[in-house]
Amino acid sequence: MVPVRTDFARRLHSETRVEHERAHAQPFVRALLAGELGGEDFAVLLAQHYFAYEVLEAAAERMRSDLVAGPFVSDRLRRLPALETDLQHYFGRGWRRKITPSAATEEYRVRMRETCFDWPGGFVAHHYTRYLGDLSGGQVLRRCLERAEAGSAFLTFERIPDGPRFKAAYRTLLDTAGWDAAEEDRIVAEVKRAYAHNTRVLAGLSYLLIPRQR
Known part of the structure; x- marks a missing residue:
């Protein structure tokens, strides 16, 4: 039987646009894109990503x-191995002992634990927010870092050679998942919440790394 197709992917993108733009408007992100910060600064963000993906990819195994x-769930998306490579590069041996989650990151982790292990729609909400962001705006950042000779394995999806095609397939999954209207509403709300968590993480890094802009 052919699954009923909706336009949920378009709705999800449209109704969370403001939250997405708010996250990308953070001074830390603007400074990275402008080439004002280097790899060592980006490494601080990578450390926070590591703690977030630690929870999200554990949830992926539960939801597989x-x-x-x-x-x-796709092994081609997994980011923990790449994050470990980057953190080893920037922090050296014993890197795991040198990084800690910020208060904002820990709140983010708590929310993912609450929603991603037992609620499929909640898992997809956080999965969508992180991975499609890395495959979209993250690739702009990757090119900026490469120009500064501060590349990142984290933003290099070697197993996804055709990003647009992969994202199109992902949106088809969103459109054919079979959620009813009430569940779609819950997922939209959770994506907004995920963006809010990411914004708070970035705001914390803005405060720590570029205080001259405050």
């Missing part, structure tokens, strides 16, 4: 066999 969330 779920009928709704399972199709979204």
